[in-house]
Amino acid sequence: MTTTELSWIATTLTAARPRAVAALLRYFRDLDTAEEGFQEASLRALRHWPDQGPPDDPLAWLILVGRNAALDELRRRHRHDPLPEGDDGDADTGLDPDLAAQLDQSHYRDDVLRLLFVCCHPALPLAQQIALALRIVSGLSVSEIARAFLVGERAMEQRITRAKQRVAAAGLPFDAPGARERGERLAAVGAVVYLLFNEGYAASGGTAHVRAALCEEAIRLARLLCELFPDEPEPAGLCALLLLQHARADARLDADGMVVLLEDQDRTRWHCAAIDEGLALLDAALRQRRIGPYQLQAAIAATHARAPCAADTDWAEIDRLYAGLERLQPSPVVTLNRAVAVAKVRGPEAALAMVETLAQPLSAYFHFHGLRGGLLTQLGRAEDARRAFADALALARTAAEAAHIRLLIDRLDTGGDGTSSNTPHAKDARCSIPS
Known part of the structure; x- marks a missing residue:
């Protein structure tokens, strides 16, 4: 199997997983x-598709083969229990044309959103709702979900296991919730869509051929949430945020796969249509005058998008918006992101003072050490900066992140103690945090 074949199949399986699992759960x-x-x-796709070629509808194929394989397994476990009428358990004899045609219509198109609301049942603690949805609906690994929550893998695995056990023990319904229940679960569903996008966005360096599918699926779900809740401003704010972030995807890496910081990106490569859609959604949400966290984050991204060039960025406005986000939804990561704006407005010393208070909660967070190293470099503290970059390097999640940190360390070594004329500028010395 060639690398190209593996890449295509991996992309297809990643994109198909949410709808396929949702359809199988419904069954x-x-x-x-x-x-x-x-x-x-x-597994069967990996065995058969390289030789036989992809099916006309890969999603329908995966649903039907997955259904038949599961039925076959259930038959082995319960040999005396009759299978549902019409199911022979043969997973590889081809697709039923009538059923495939039915699946190709709208039969499974909104299953993912329905499944998100099912996983976000109030009988589960909020953290378990989100973790379960990310695992079941989005297929993120336990380690990926643990990183999103800034907790250890073992703790996250236990959290997901407990959530599954609660679902099984309580006999929670898998039917689509009504309008009132959807409203009650909206915040949790929005959080899942947000974290799904973040995983795709953060991991896209070096694996863009796979992770772009996560971003696009999150945007699709956010658009569905906007349709489902047209009078709620936060779904529109969430969708605007994702569109504005994803609009920069093509400019985030150079031809060699190296990270390109936001202020160095070629803005002609930003997707204007996505920016225009995001700005329109944000403006509509803000007109409702019910400000929420997603609207504030979208407003920060919009400030970057509206600047003709990096030098025109209104960093004071970004600082103000992050201050509002800190009041509305305080978290160490929000404060860390605000420190980037503070460095631009009030200088690296003020920003470093903010960052140092976050050492304990963000000790295992790549961007904390990267930003700290950049600020220390700007202050001429080369040895401290080198240690901070070394900590960041140990936490790099992608080859692109690791290569970027090594470049900063090399520049520190070239510049001696950071006081010579070769000292890197702030744009070179700090690690970018998605805004």
């Missing part, structure tokens, strides 16, 4: 069975 009404069915279908 079996059991989380583990739905996951196992999709995993088996994926």
Whole structure:
């Protein structure tokens, strides 16, 4: 199997997973069975697609093969229990044309959003709702979800296991919730869509051929949330934020796969259509005068998008917006992001004072050490900066992130103690944090 074939199949499986698992869950009404069915279908795709070519509808193929594989497994476990009428358990004999045609219509198109609301059941603690949805719906690994929550893998694995056990023990319904229940679960569903996008965005360096699918799926779900809740400003703010962030995707890496900081990006490569859509959604949301966290984050991204060049960025406005976000939704990561704006407005010493207070909660966070190293470099503290960059390097999640940090360390070594004429400018010395 060639690298190109593997890449295409990986992309297809990543994009298909949410809808396929949702459809299988609707059929079996059991989380583990739905996951196992999709995993088996994926293995069979890896075996058959390189030789036989892709099916006309890969998603329908995965759903049907996953369904039949799961039925076959259930038959082995319960040999005396009759299978549903019409199911023979043969997963590889081809697709039923009538069923494939039905699946190709709108039969499964909104299953993912329905499944998100099912996973975000109030019987589960909020953290378990979001973790379960990210695992079941989005297929993120335990380590990826743990990084999103800034906790250890073991703790996250236990959290997801407990959530599954609660779902099974409580017999929670897998039917689509009504309008009132959807409203009650909106915040949790929005958080899942946000974290799904963040995982794709953060991991796109070096694996863009796979992770772009996560970003695009998150944007699709955010658009559906806007349609489902037209009178709520936060879904529109969320969708605007994702569009404005994703608009920069093509400019984030150079031809060699190296990270390009926001202020160094070629803005002609930003996607104007996505920016225009995001700005229109944000303006509509702000007119409702019910400000929420997603609207504030979208407003920060919009400030960058509206600047003709990096030098025209209104950093004072970004500082003000982050201050509002800190009041509305305080977190160490929000404060860390605000420090970037503070460095621009009030200088690196003021920003470093903010960053140093975050050492304990963000000790395992790549961007904390990267930004701290950049600020220390600007202040001429080369040895301290080198240690901070070394900590960041140990936490790099992608080859592009690691290469960027090594470049900063090399420049420190070239510039001696950071006081010579070769001292890197702030734009070179700090690690970019998505804004």
